[in-house]
Amino acid sequence: MKKAVFWKCMIVLFVALSLSSAISCFMISRILMENTEEHMQYVLSFWDASLDMDKDLQEQVEALPQVVNNEKARFTIIGLDGTVYADSEVEDISRMYDHSDRIEVQEALEGENGVAVRKSDTLDISMLYVTHYSKNHQLILRVAIPFIGLGVYVKLLLPSILVSFIISTLVAISLAARFAKTVALPLKEISREIQKIQEASPKFDYKEYPYPELNIIAETTANMSKEIQSAIQKLEKEKTIRQEFFSNASHELKTPLTSVRGYIELMESGIVTDEAQKEEFFKRIKKETENMTHLINDILMVSRLETKEAEVVFSEVRMYPLLQDVLTSFETMAKNMNITIKIDCKPVCIYANLHQIQELLNNLIGNAIKYNHPGGMVKIKMEEYQKKLYISVADTGVGIPKESLDRIFERFYRVDKGRNKKIGGTGLGLSIVKHIVQFYNGEIQVKSVVGKGSVFEVWLPINRE
Template sequence: MKRAIVKRFIVVLIVAMAISSIVISMSYYRLASHRVMEDMKPVLLLLDATIDWESSDLEKQIVEISSQMNNDYRITIIDNDGSVLADSETGNPETMENHKNRKEVKEAFQNGFGTKVRNSSTIKGSMMYAAYCSPTQHKVIRISIHHDVITDLMKMMVPSIAISLLLALSVAGVLTNKFAASVTKPILEISHKLEGIYDEKIDFNFPHYQYDELNIIARTTTDMSKSVQDYIRKLEKEKTIRQEFFSNASHELKTPLTAIRGYAELLQSGMASDTQMQKEFLGRIHSEVEEMTSLINDILMISRLETKELMPTKEMLCVKSVAEEVKKTLKPLADENNVSLEIHCCDEFVYMDRSHLQGILSNLMGNAVKYNRPGGFVQTDITMDSTSLSIRVEDSGIGIAKEDQKRIFERFYRVDKGRSKRVAGTGLGLSIVKHVTEFYGGCVSVESQSGVGSTFLVQLPAASLVQK
């Protein structure tokens, strides 16, 4: 790229300098021609004063004057009728054609002075003519000089022009090389780093370049690299979560299936001979099936919420009524664990799927009861204003460690592994809360301290809870 820039710049420079040289040469040519013509005027005036017009031999006079001028000028005397009276070079003016219609002669008779550049039929060459009409004699004195004088001057300029071109090209080559480097070096830096865009070790911070356009490219590249690396990290995280999910799901499903299989084999073998034992085994099989069904339903709900495939059955719900239903369902579990349940709720109506609102409340309140301590409390405050519906669930339970708070909304993640085995549930409750909340465009957060208790806060935008 650098070589291409330099080559094209040099080509452009050569073309520009060639055009410039032509224009300058033409201008100099015209200026030199005009200058020579102007210098011929005083010569004509001097000749008019020098020539002895009363002499009978004008020819001899002008030949002698021309020789004194080193024969640089050809001198011609023309009568008012256009006939040539004398000429310093032909020596036989009678043979020369009439000059009355020559441009410089006509201008001289009309205006006193005339000029012209043309080929001479007598001298056989390009000549510059200047004519002057003597006011006392009414005759025209014309002098001419070979046009080659101008050409010679132009030839003298050629070496200067050539040297100027070479110097200009040399300087331009150095400057162009520096300019090209100032453009290509940043581009190479950016492109080299782009090749390693998937490598987190590469630093995508670029220096400030002298061209704003390159700084824009550098900033865009930096932003793009961060987005790509964030996306890669997100993919890797999702991959890890997915692997953990399949591992946990298969483990959670394997446990009840193993139990069902064991009880079924016992029944099949006839070891459970009495009716009471058979009923007990069948009851346990039914319990395991219910647990597995609940687990599968929770997995399906999360999957549908993630893929937006779930078409919610929305209806106008009284928030307080749904909250009281959940409290009534959890009351036996709360009494069993000696935990008090309190609800402070508004009487507002929301437009949402009943299972979604129940899922948020039952999972948050249910966990608060399950992971509480005897004599503890669970307090639920539900308020609504013009901007959002807020659900706040506070408990006096075992709390959640700082390192666990970032992962509690992941599927199957359990804080207290030992206690979780003794507590009924699928391990998907908080994940369901998170996905339902995000489905309505809301957010969920937690504040907790180990051994003190936890407070969960769900906020759902009011705009997503009205019928449209």
């Protein structure tokens, strides 16, 4: 890359130097030509002042090249009607044509200093003509010198231009090499830092560079590296959660299947003959199959909420009647544990799926009752707040340890595995709650003190966008 930057800089500089040299050459040549024209006008003014009309004009004209020290200069005296009276290069004036149509003559007649470049019909060479209108003698005085174009000045300037060009090129090479180095070196350093991403915990050390664009690259790569590391950590965490999920799911399904198989084998062996005991075994088998059904349904619900594959029917859900239905299903459990339930529910509706909201309330209220102390209390509050449905379920139960608060929404995570086995459940309740809240782009918070109870707060948008 350093070579590429160097050569591209050299090409740009070479083109710039070439153009500047050409423009400078043209401008200097033009200035020199203008100086030549001014000098010729000065000669004509001098000639006008020294011209003696009483003497032979031809002799005076022929002497002028020596006077001005330029043997190549040609002097001509022309009348106002275009007649040539004298010419330093032509002895026989009679063979010279009428000059009234010459551009420089016409410009002089108009009161201006005439200038023209053309091929001389008499000498058959290209000449630069400059004319002057003599008011004293009512004549047009003309001087001409051989002129082959601006190239004559270019030849004079070429050596100095070449020297300047070579010096400028050497300076340009030095500057291009330094510039290429200042660009390539930071990019190499940035590349080295990027390679650190392969390390387990990379620490990036980007310098402050003189070019803002390179600093942007360094900043961007650092941010991207952080994002990639974060994504990798997230993938690793998800991998661990997946492994735990399959392990827990297998265990949760294996336990009831083992119980069912044990009851069936006992009855097949003929050991159990009492009909009452057989009926008890059938009830237990039915209960275990119901537990498996609940577990599989919960797993499917979590999966659908995560992938958002299932078609969800939305409708206006009135929260107070739905809360009454949910509490009715927990009435027996609450009475058995002597749990007092207090309700503070304002009339509020939410545009959502009835089954999902019912499942959310079932899990929050069910946990508040199951993990409460006998004679405890559950407080339920619902209201509309800033165009959101606010749900609060507080209990006076066992509480959740601080170190477990970050994990309670994981699938199959249990704070107290021994207690959970006695209480029952699939271990997916709070995971379902979290996925439902996320499905509606809502929020959920937990506050808990061990031995004093927990408070679950949920915010869901009233209207689905």
